[in-house]
Amino acid sequence: MKFGKGRGNPSGDYKGRNKGGAYGPEGFCVCVKCGHKVMHQRGEKCTKLKCPECGHTMVREELVKNKK
Structure with a gap:
């Protein structure tokens, strides 16, 4: 029987929020x-x-880098 990879997955594949x-x-x-x-x-x-x-909203630097 196969199980899905959810929060209770013992293999640790769940990456969280x-x-x-x-x-x-x-x-x-x-x-x-x-x-x-x-x-x-x-x-x-x-x-x-x-x-x-300039008053604009800021974001995490990593998000900007990941978009490029």
């Missing part, structure tokens, strides 16, 4: 409009920050 997209506490938040970078603060989402240069 965001399909493994969590980038950890380190890194940068970057503005996609002007390119300004600020250090990511642990426990604070980059999307909650506004760019100090």
Whole structure:
């Protein structure tokens, strides 16, 4: 009998929230409009920050790199 690969999968294939997209506490938040970078603060989402240069919403640097 075959079983699906869900949360209870003992092989450890489940990647968790965001399909493994969590980038950890380190890194940068970057503005996609002007390119300004600020250090990511642990426990604070980059999307909650506004760019100090232009006021645009910021995103994790890794997301910008993964899109290219």
